[in-house]
Amino acid sequence: MIDVPKTARVVIIGGGISGCSVAYHLAKAGWSDVVLLERKQLTCGTTWHAAGLIGQLRGSLNMTRLAKYSADLYVRLAAETGVETGMRQVGSISVALTAARHEELLRQATLARALDVAVEEISSAQVKAMYPHLNVEDVVGAVHLPLDGQCDPANIAMALAKGARMAGARIIEGVKVTRVRDDGASVTGVEWEAGGEPGFTACDHVVNCGGMWGRDLAAASGVTLPLHAAEHFYLVTEPIAGLGHLPVLRVPDECAYYKSDAGKMMLGAFEPKAKPWGMGGIPEDFCFDSLPEDFDHFQPILEAAMHRMPLFQTAGVHTFFNGPESFTPDDRYYLGPAPELQGYWIAAGYNSVGIVSSGGAGMALAQWMTTGEPPFDLWEVDIRRAQPFQKNRRYLKERVTETLGLLYADHYPYRQVETARGVRRSPLHEALAARGAVFGEVAGWERANWFADQGQERAYRYGWGRQNWFGNQKAEHMAVRQAVGLFDMTSFGKIRVEGRDACAFLQRLCANDVDVAKGRIVYTQMLNARGGIESDLTVTRLSETAFLLVVPGATLQRDLAWLRRHVAEDFAVITDVTAAEAVLCLMGPQARDVLGRVSPNDFGNAAHPFGTAREIEIGMGLARAHRVTYVGELGWELYVSTDQAAHVFEAIMEAAPEVKLCGLHTLDSCRIEKGFRHFGHDITDEDHVLEAGLGFAVKPAKGEFIGRDAVLKKQEAGLARRLVQFRLEDPEPMMFHNEGVVRDGVIVGTVTSGNYGHFLGGSVGLGYVPCAGQTAAEVLASNYEIEIAGRRHKAIASLAPMYDPKAERTRA
Missing domain, CATH: 3.50.50.60 (FAD/NAD(P)-binding domain)
Structure with a gap:
């Protein structure tokens, strides 16, 4: 026993x-x-x-x-x-066979330098010198990481x-x-x-x-x-004379990796369409087992390898292995x-x-x-x-056919998954699709990312420069800045907190003061004990004992867990009401005029000031209109019962056909011009709320809340770093994420998020800059560049939003 x-x-x-x-x-x-x-x-x-x-x-x-x-x-x-442990730091080489892959490798090399990982960019001739067995005739370029290894x-x-x-x-x-x-x-x-x-x-x-x-x-x-689980294949050759200890080699354009070990060569694959396994459960006696061979499935990888490394044409196969590994959506x-x-x-x-x-x-x-x-x-x-629906086995079986291959796929910005789509949809999905929407997926939600023009291909053509929807985004972006745009943001997470202690409970969790009058909207963060940001949200007081919390769709489960973890003995009920309401965001200087055509309510500043919510009539239905913005313009978020959402959408479009339908790419490009933070990129649980530039949303004087001591301590000690907004002077280069922030010739950090500022006329990004013992003026007095794929571009830096720094447009 x-x-x-x-x-x-x-x-x-x-x-x-x-x-x-x-x-x-x-x-x-x-x-x-x-x-x-x-x-x-x-x-x-x-x-x-x-x-x-x-x-x-x-x-x-x-x-x-x-x-x-x-x-x-x-x-x-x-x-x-x-x-x-067999650990040998033989280094690794990744080679590019296309210009796009070379761009990706060069961007990764910039990130490596920013993260203090030893890296060097090498030519095909240098690759050949380090890897004599390799055919380099079509190698465009490569990156070498000397401290990588195998074990x-x-x-x-x-x-x-x-x-x-x-x-x-x-x-x-x-x-x-x-x-x-x-x-x-x-x-x-x-x-x-x-x-x-x-x-x-x-x-x-x-x-x-x-x-x-x-x-x-x-x-x-x-x-x-x-x-x-999905099947994962590799083969090992018979011993090859004089092979030696070679660097690990990755040829992602051929979905392959190579490793020399004990005088033999291993060839492994991350093929574009994988084979799920174990749909009916894993066999009870599974132990050191392999799966049946499928040489036909592996054949395209091997054929490419025989060209890439001719020794595979003559070396015998010692082992052809197929084993299961687990993959996620x-x-x-x-x-x-x-x-x-x-x-x-x-x-x-x-x-x-x-x-x-x-x-x-x-x-x-x-x-x-x-x-x-x-x-x-x-x-x-x-x-x-993780979203609860994602444990569905049919969904997982379909999705993992793709995710295995994504490891070696081109990691283009904005790349969308293609499998297991359409699970979560807004009530407006079909109406938007009929009007040219090209959808992306986040947390299972289908969201309109951009709108194609009539006759234009409704598909992404990926690249590291301006992608095929760049002009569409510009048109949407400028409509929001100059006229009016409409976004479907039904994917917002919506959490209702209500009960006798709801206000006291939220006061303890939120850094801002949420004990406000009915109808007031408060922008706030929930902090951890270190002053890091656990959640970025708005809190709307619906009544004396009821509040609505609006969070990003991707963080809903995290935010629910944080609330439930801390509710303790408070008499407060926490309910996910995301599916109950659709959200239509009407944004731009003409938003007030458009609402006036579909609603008898008064939308003037006196009747409906910024930061307030109230019920309105719209079309023949009702909505709750929140005057807030994530794009930096006059506008309202309209929360509409899902059964009335299609009607409200139709009423707006019939009354104001000039309204420009806008997608999530435009929401992001507008928010980054305004310097608004994005949770998970610019602000995380590791980033102190004051160093993130969000001190205006923190009210230590209101009394105790989680993170208050860390806020007071940071106020006394001073900031160690600041989140800075950057704009490239050259309008051509593109910032997306993880480019190097260069201060006075030295890489000091990375771009946390980036997009193209169509109004400002160049790529715009955010990034943290060390500033211990320095004033704001001293931070801005430096010379800044952004390193993109090894090339440095002059950047203008600002601590205030470059677009409408006094927020006059949002309060117009």
């Missing part, structure tokens, strides 16, 4: 590299009673057959911090535990497991967790089975590191964990506390980058569990971004 503890502080479910890393880091953090339960044997699911590529540069600062941590950890693990994934997991045991953790194989028990609010323990005998271990925390088994286990507890893994159940944590869904990710993910999750807060902004991988 296997000896399993009857009690533990935490039970980690799953003994792959992710579970072993979490156990290692929790034990190192001083947690006693750490227990890891593995259904079969350590590494027997996915870890054992992983390729073991260690690439330190990821798509953002914090993902890179986690990858660099993993690499550093794997280097020192052998000395600590005596288990060899033995199974041995790293074993080293982490040994390190965890050395620090006091219990790691037990042959124990299958069958269910996580709870009391309706919190985890109470896990039910398990070992050798045919059932058992129970009481605990306060569980961590689901179950990989491709994790979704169904989570679903049994009402927890959303949207992932699905957006190609990013899941980490953090499940919003549905206290004490339930997730570290799963690694999209074939689990080896390089797990070391850092384990460290971050252990700190999160220990302190109650992540070490830095982890919104990219936060489990709270």
